Amino acid sequence: xxGVGRIGREYGFTIVGxxxxxxxxxxxxxxxxxxxxxxxGGDRFVLGQISVAGRGMGMGAGxxxxxxxxxxxxxxxxxxxxxxxxxxxxxxxxxxxxSQFMTLTQELVLGLDLSVPTPNRQYPTLPVHEGxxxxxxxxxxxxxxxxxxxxHGVRVGSALVxxxxxxxxxxxxxxxxxxPDRFVIVxxxxxxxxxxxxxxxxxxxxxxxxxxxxxxxxxxxxxxxxGDGEDPDIVARRIAERVKDVNVQIxxxxxxxxxxxxxxxxxxxxxxxVLAFVIGGLSLANTVAAAVFERIRDFGVKRALGATDWQLxxxxxxxxxxxxxxxxxxGVALAVLLGTGVDRWAARSGQQLFLFSGRLxxxxxxxxxLLGAAAATYATLRVVRLSPAEAIRRGA
Amino acid sequence: xxxxRGLVKSYRAPGGAPIRVLDGVDLAVxxxxxxxxxxxxxxxxxxxxxxxxxxxxxxxxxxxxxxxRVSALGRSAQGRARGRYIxxxxxxxxxxxxxxxxxxxxxxxxxxxxxxxxxxxxARELLAEFGVLERQAHYPPQxxxxxxxxxxxxxxxxNDPPVLLADEPTGNLDDANGRVILEALRAxxxxxxxxxxxxxxxxxxxxxxxxxxxxxxxxEPGPSTSGGGPS
Numbered sequence: 001x002x003g004v005g006r007i008g009r010e011y012g013f014t015i016v017g018x019x020x021x022x023x024x025x026x027x028x029x030x031x032x033x034x035x036x037x038x039x040x041g042g043d044r045f046v047l048g049q050i051s052v053a054g055r056g057m058g059m060g061a062g063x064x065x066x067x068x069x070x071x072x073x074x075x076x077x078x079x080x081x082x083x084x085x086x087x088x089x090x091x092x093x094x095x096x097x098x099s100q101f102m103t104l105t106q107e108l109v110l111g112l113d114l115s116v117p118t119p120n121r122q123y124p125t126l127p128v129h130e131g132x133x134x135x136x137x138x139x140x141x142x143x144x145x146x147x148x149x150x151x152h153g154v155r156v157g158s159a160l161v162x163x164x165x166x167x168x169x170x171x172x173x174x175x176x177x178x179x180p181d182r183f184v185i186v187x188x189x190x191x192x193x194x195x196x197x198x199x200x201x202x203x204x205x206x207x208x209x210x211x212x213x214x215x216x217x218x219x220x221x222x223x224x225x226x227g228d229g230e231d232p233d234i235v236a237r238r239i240a241e242r243v244k245d246v247n248v249q250i251x252x253x254x255x256x257x258x259x260x261x262x263x264x265x266x267x268x269x270x271x272x273x274v275l276a277f278v279i280g281g282l283s284l285a286n287t288v289a290a291a292v293f294e295r296i297r298d299f300g301v302k303r304a305l306g307a308t309d310w311q312l313x314x315x316x317x318x319x320x321x322x323x324x325x326x327x328x329x330x331g332v333a334l335a336v337l338l339g340t341g342v343d344r345w346a347a348r349s350g351q352q353l354f355l356f357s358g359r360l361x362x363x364x365x366x367x368x369x370l371l372g373a374a375a376a377t378y379a380t381l382r383v384v385r386l387s388p389a390e391a392i393r394r395g396a
Numbered sequence: 397x398x399x400x401r402g403l404v405k406s407y408r409a410p411g412g413a414p415i416r417v418l419d420g421v422d423l424a425v426x427x428x429x430x431x432x433x434x435x436x437x438x439x440x441x442x443x444x445x446x447x448x449x450x451x452x453x454x455x456x457x458x459x460x461x462x463x464x465r466v467s468a469l470g471r472s473a474q475g476r477a478r479g480r481y482i483x484x485x486x487x488x489x490x491x492x493x494x495x496x497x498x499x500x501x502x503x504x505x506x507x508x509x510x511x512x513x514x515x516x517x518x519a520r521e522l523l524a525e526f527g528v529l530e531r532q533a534h535y536p537p538q539x540x541x542x543x544x545x546x547x548x549x550x551x552x553x554x555n556d557p558p559v560l561l562a563d564e565p566t567g568n569l570d571d572a573n574g575r576v577i578l579e580a581l582r583a584x585x586x587x588x589x590x591x592x593x594x595x596x597x598x599x600x601x602x603x604x605x606x607x608x609x610x611x612x613x614x615x616e617p618g619p620s621t622s623g624g625g626p627s
Contacts, residue, residue, distance in 0.1 A: 010494040298492050301490045301492065302507065303451075304449070304451055304478060304484050304490075305478070305479060305484075305503055305504050305506075305507045306476060306478045306479020306504070306507035307475060307479075307507045308471075308475035308507075309472060310472060311475075387451060388451040389446040389451035392451075392486075396488070
């Protein structure tokens with residue numbers, strides 16, 4: 001008598017109502033999770049290394065936003081006590097037009113000095129989904145981020161033309177929902193050539209011989225690691241004191257800066273989350289309570305047949321939990337289905353709008369269950385307080 | 397078997413003065429007797445049935461079943477007493493629409509903790525006896541009024557309760573179905589149950605051992621019947 005079929009017959013509309021509420025909560029939560037992952041990923045990255053750039057305003061130099069960092073500066077940084085590794089980098093906008101420059105969706109070319117290990121403690125390597133990572137001695141090859149690969153339709157073995165030079169894609173990174181999803185990572189020697197090709201002023205300076213610049217000086221920045229037991233902020237300040245003409249990002253300050261610059265998104269997400277939980281939660285609680293009150297006559301009949309308060313309470317609560325769990329599960333499935341569909345469409349332009357994390361799905365189900373149980377308990381207490389005759393009268 | 401002493405019950409209309417519906421009602425129905433309660437609409441017949449059936453509390457007086465003062469029991473004990481001692485037949489059947497006819501009958505056994513193969517077998521026997529076994533898998537909306545009341549009667553007697561209370565059991569039935577139910581109630585009395593029926597049907601008087609009239613909150617003995625007089 002307590003089969004799934006009976007629950008479905010008695011509570012079909014209730015389950016649908018709960019499912020819609022939960023689907024709303026999960027969908028909004030998944031959008032929030034997507035942005036949170038982006039912000040947290042950036043935070044982890046900046047806390048994993050000391051970023052150093054040449055002093056100046058080298059437009060188009062990516063997140064380092066500095067001037068040129070010559071080889072002599074790299075050597076000086078490496079000599080600072082506490083420094084455990086220095087990797088020269090070149091970061092360039094793939095398309096230096098104003099439409100893309102310095103936006104969250106900017107596609108970047110990252111050149112890495114493959115002769116030294118990447119010193120970032122959080123991301124010593126980026127996870128490769130397909131193909132391989134770059135290796136020392138590579139030339140004319142690229143590893144691309146997942147969003148870049150999707151939006152440009154490239155995969156391992158594809159050819160990529162950057163500044164009139166042909167590159168073979170040897171790897172595609174796993175989707176991280178962070179900035180590297182839009183990176184094209186190449187050996188630093190190749191990135192330097194691209195920089196010169198993109199930057200007319202740099203070409204003019206080099207051609208004029210006005211400044212003594214050789215290839216090793218063409219770096220937009222460096223990732224700097226610190227030794228075990230060292231405080232990265234102290235090491236960063238030490239670099240700033242001892243090495244001239246560099247901009248040093250203090251990891252904790254950069255993290256704070258990043259968080260304050262994304263504070264609006266965090267607040268927006270928080271507000272959306274609270275709104276989703278309040279609206280979805282109220283809808284769910286109301287639906288469950290209404291479903292119990294709707295059956296008040298049945299409960300009166302059951303009590304007339306000998307059901308005690310305890311038996312009835314247990315029965316109503318059990319059914320409410322089953323209904324809430326069913327509605328919650330259907331709602332989660334509905335949200336995942338719709339979100340996946342939307343993401344499939346968005347993937348054509350390299351976007352992903354939803355992130356259905358385990359904590360979100362589990363949390364939504366637990367939240368639904370707790371709220372359903374609370375609403376059912378409230379309704380049950382109201383129902384069992386009535387005499388059987390009153391319950392039958394009210395339900396008639 | 398069933399005894400009510402000095403039952404008092406009032407209702408308070410919203411914003412109005414309390415209306416005394418039962419004003420010191422006494423009733424005694426021994427085993428094997430069918431008592432019929434007549435009265436105008438709103439005279440308190442159903443309230444009397446609800447109170448003696450422990451479906452609502454009285455402000456005063458006692459309900460005694462089988463020598464036990466059940467009106468003094470706590471809520472849970474009253475629930476168990478209802479399941480053990482009392483069967484109900486309602487005018488509007490009150491079958492649960494989401495359950496089949498068989499499951500509706502078995503509901504009585506479930507709360508009396510008698511669910512099992514015996515209860516299922518007994519439920520089928522009763523459904524067969526009342527000609528609705530073929531409808532056991534049907535849901536109440538798929539049954540006629542007469543069939544629903546027969547299923548409801550099976551539910552009321554599944555546990556062989558010593559007290560059977562019927563509130564206008566034929567009120568929504570045609571004559572033929574009404575006669576079936578009245579005869580079934582009479583049969584339960586002959587089998588040893590104390591039966592109280594509230595009805596308007598003239599032929600109900602003939603089936604009764606005792607007839608009472610509810611007037612101004614009091615129960616007055618009616619004329620003697622062929623089945624016996626007021627106790």
